[in-house]
Amino acid sequence: MSTHASPADPIEAQRVAEACRDLMWRDDRASKALGMQVLAIGPGSATLAMTVREDMLNGHDICHGGLITTLADSAFAFACNAYNEITVASGFDVNLIAAARLGDVLTASATEVAKSGRTGVYDIAVLNQHGQRVAAFRGRSYTMKGKPLVEGLPMGKAR
Numbered sequence: 001m002s003t004h005a006s007p008a009d010p011i012e013a014q015r016v017a018e019a020c021r022d023l024m025w026r027d028d029r030a031s032k033a034l035g036m037q038v039l040a041i042g043p044g045s046a047t048l049a050m051t052v053r054e055d056m057l058n059g060h061d062i063c064h065g066g067l068i069t070t071l072a073d074s075a076f077a078f079a080c081n082a083y084n085e086i087t088v089a090s091g092f093d094v095n096l097i098a099a100a101r102l103g104d105v106l107t108a109s110a111t112e113v114a115k116s117g118r119t120g121v122y123d124i125a126v127l128n129q130h131g132q133r134v135a136a137f138r139g140r141s142y143t144m145k146g147k148p149l150v151e152g153l154p155m156g157k158a159r
Contacts, residue, residue, distance in 0.1 A: 012154065013043045017082035019150045021046070024081060031074045034067065038078060043157065044112030044122075046078035052104045063100035065135075071108045072124040072137035079110035079122055080141040084148050084155045090119070092139040098132055105129040108137075115157055118143045 021041040025031075031048070034056075040047040050071045058064045072094065080087040100106055106126055113121040119142060126135040148155050 075108035075110040076139040
């Protein structure tokens with residue numbers, strides 16, 4: 001049975017975030033199919049990486065913008081679900097800033113900007129292996145209160 005008490009202890013909050021990551025990753029067929037890796041997870045944050053493959057290139061021989069957006073969206077999903085409450089995207093904006101090319105290693109780092117009630121705002125920076133910004137993504141989330149991702153763990157953001 002889930003408890004609705006937020007984990008006030010940072011160590012417990014990290015443990016919850018890791019358990020949420022593990023459960024989400026188990027069934028995340030889209031992120032796995034694109035070769036993504038979860039590099040880091042924390043309460044309200046996540047970092048994922050993806051190497052640009054031949055089958056990700058468009059007719060201009062650069063990475064398809066939708067795939068860069070998918071990487072950012074996956075980092076967003078892991079970050080906003082790290083509080084053990086089922087959370088979905090309610091919208092996002094993305095700006096593609098530079099091209100990504102075959103072999104580039106893209107890293108998407110998501111950070112929580114604000115979370116209040118059922119809504120949240122997250123910024124995701126997508127960088128290449130040289131630290132150059134490839135995309136800027138801002139996601140808006142909606143949390144389904146009372147619906148745990150992992151049964152038996154605390155739910156909600158520590159206050």
